[in-house]
Amino acid sequence: xGILGKIREVIEGxxxxxxxxxxxxxxxxxxxxxxxxxxxxxxxxxxxxxxxxLRLLPYMYPNIQTWKMYMLRERDVTDRxx
Amino acid sequence: xIGLKGLLERRPKLKVLIYAGKGGLGKTxxxxxxxxxxxxxxxxxxxxxxxxxxxSDVFERDVFGKGEVKIAENLYVLxxxxxxxxxxxxxxxxxxxxxxxxxxKLPPDLEEYIDSAAAEPAMxxxxxxxxxxxxxxxxxxxxxxxxxxxxxxxxxMIAMADVLSQxxxxxxxxxKQAYEYGRVAASLKRAKxxxxxxxxxxxxxxxxxxxxxxxxxxxxxxxxxxxxxxPERMSILDTEKALxxxxxxxxxxxxxxxNQVYPPELAKRPETPEYIKNKIEEQRKYMDEIKxxxxxxxxxxxxxxxxxxxxxxALSIIAKELWSPSRALEDYI
Numbered sequence: 001x002g003i004l005g006k007i008r009e010v011i012e013g014x015x016x017x018x019x020x021x022x023x024x025x026x027x028x029x030x031x032x033x034x035x036x037x038x039x040x041x042x043x044x045x046x047x048x049x050x051x052x053x054l055r056l057l058p059y060m061y062p063n064i065q066t067w068k069m070y071m072l073r074e075r076d077v078t079d080r081x082x
Numbered sequence: 083x084i085g086l087k088g089l090l091e092r093r094p095k096l097k098v099l100i101y102a103g104k105g106g107l108g109k110t111x112x113x114x115x116x117x118x119x120x121x122x123x124x125x126x127x128x129x130x131x132x133x134x135x136x137x138s139d140v141f142e143r144d145v146f147g148k149g150e151v152k153i154a155e156n157l158y159v160l161x162x163x164x165x166x167x168x169x170x171x172x173x174x175x176x177x178x179x180x181x182x183x184x185x186x187k188l189p190p191d192l193e194e195y196i197d198s199a200a201a202e203p204a205m206x207x208x209x210x211x212x213x214x215x216x217x218x219x220x221x222x223x224x225x226x227x228x229x230x231x232x233x234x235x236x237x238x239m240i241a242m243a244d245v246l247s248q249x250x251x252x253x254x255x256x257x258k259q260a261y262e263y264g265r266v267a268a269s270l271k272r273a274k275x276x277x278x279x280x281x282x283x284x285x286x287x288x289x290x291x292x293x294x295x296x297x298x299x300x301x302x303x304x305x306x307x308x309x310x311x312x313p314e315r316m317s318i319l320d321t322e323k324a325l326x327x328x329x330x331x332x333x334x335x336x337x338x339x340x341n342q343v344y345p346p347e348l349a350k351r352p353e354t355p356e357y358i359k360n361k362i363e364e365q366r367k368y369m370d371e372i373k374x375x376x377x378x379x380x381x382x383x384x385x386x387x388x389x390x391x392x393x394x395x396a397l398s399i400i401a402k403e404l405w406s407p408s409r410a411l412e413d414y415i
Contacts, residue, residue, distance in 0.1 A: 020267050027263035030256060037253055042195050048246070050199040051208030052288040054171070057196070058178040059277040059284070064192065 035060060035067050043071055085382050085406040086116060089306060089337055098218065098298060098305040100228045104320050107310045108341040111391045112384070113229035114140040115401040118394065121157035124224035129217060131162045131210045131231055142393050154394065160217065164209045171209070172200045207231070215294045240331050243296030250289040257281055299333065306336030311376075313343055313368035322375065337381035339404065340372060344386050346414050369414040382407045383414060 036043075038053050039060060060067075090096055099116055101109040110130060114137060117128035127150065130137045137159050138145050145151045147163030176188055176196060188196075199205065210231060218226055261278045299305055307328065311321040321338065328335055348354050349362040372380060382404045391400055402408075 023263050023267040027260050027267060030260040030263065034253065034256055034260060041199065049204060049208050050202060051205050051212065052291065054175050054196065054199060055284045055288065056281060057175055058182055059281045061179050061183060
């Protein structure tokens with residue numbers, strides 16, 4: 001990366017990093033909701049007929065592991081403190 | 083009784099005949115007989131899925147899982163191997179994931195998930211309905227006759243079609259929203275977004291399939307739901323339940339066919355054994371009940387043959403009564 005690239009990253013970081021992060025967070029929430037709706041039966045919440053929801057599986061594959069981990073994670077009060 | 087002939091006169095646009103209800107009452111036989119009748123003038127496809135008590139037996143030809151097989155002039159049979167269809171479908175999904183992400187093999191938990199989804203009974207029904215949509219959408223035939231497997235949860239897809247379709251619309255909206263956010267974030271971070279269009283396309287596809295299935299079954303002008311009943315207590319009760327279920331799904335049975343009925347004149351012959359006479363006496367009681375409960379919905383009464391209804395010749399006897407009944411319903415009482 002050249003010096004210009006570095007400068008660009010720094011300016012980006014100062015100007016829009018926070019914005020980008022919050023946008024990504026919203027997207028992650030929407031994605032989450034989407035996955036519950038379509039692949040919910042993976043967690044025991046059947047909403048779409050599985051015959052059809054399987055069609056979506058290939059495109060969701062990259063997010064499945066993190067999503068399942070996120071959804072099935074045990075939560076307790078210390079989560080809120082942390 | 084108006085017979086199948088009368089039903090077609092009443093509904094000239096009829097294209098799809100669906101024989102529904104419990105197993106063992108003769109749905110397959112009546113489907114085959116109907117197809118035989120209609121194929122005299124038009125091109126007919128008769129469709130079944132059940133590997134037991136199947137069209138293969140009735141037509142005395144092995145047609146199971148062999149695609150569309152020509153049985154006679156204008157008469158084609160399609161007996162779907164639903165299990166095979168599911169296996170192929172599931173294998174294609176697995177392969178797609180492996181190819182898309184260049185994996186050696188699927189992670190075990192995902193493999194397990196796909197396999198367990200494939201083993202669900204609803205999967206079987208969905209696969210059958212999906213195959214129905216395929217053949218009707220192709221539009222190669224003038225008449226389609228469906229010998230349906232006994233209904234399970236899958237049929238609720240009809241009631242759910244509207245809900246599901248709105249649901250999929252909502253999901254699509256949600257996806258578009260995610261896409262917008264993703265696009266902004268991606269352009270800010272100069273990253274690439276993947277598969278958004280594909281996901282939207284798949285959602286659209288799913289919605290179209292569900293709606294297409296509902297439109298085939300629920301269109302009263304082009305589709306007729308036929309219920310088969312036999313003159314027995316259980317069968318009458320089941321039919322009442324089936325009619326209730328149909329109306330709760332917003333469907334309406336077009337006609338009822340009474341099957342496996344002993345010819346009443348048998349009871350009057352002196353040489354008829356007491357055994358058969360008793361049976362016919364009992365049958366009269368149930369025929370009366372059928373008349374009281376279903377009345378005008380009964381379009382035909384089909385006789386019990388003195389042998390198994392197999393082969394084209396035996397079928398044509400059944401077909402004749404089905405098409406235009408030789409006596410009134412009252413004559414059986």
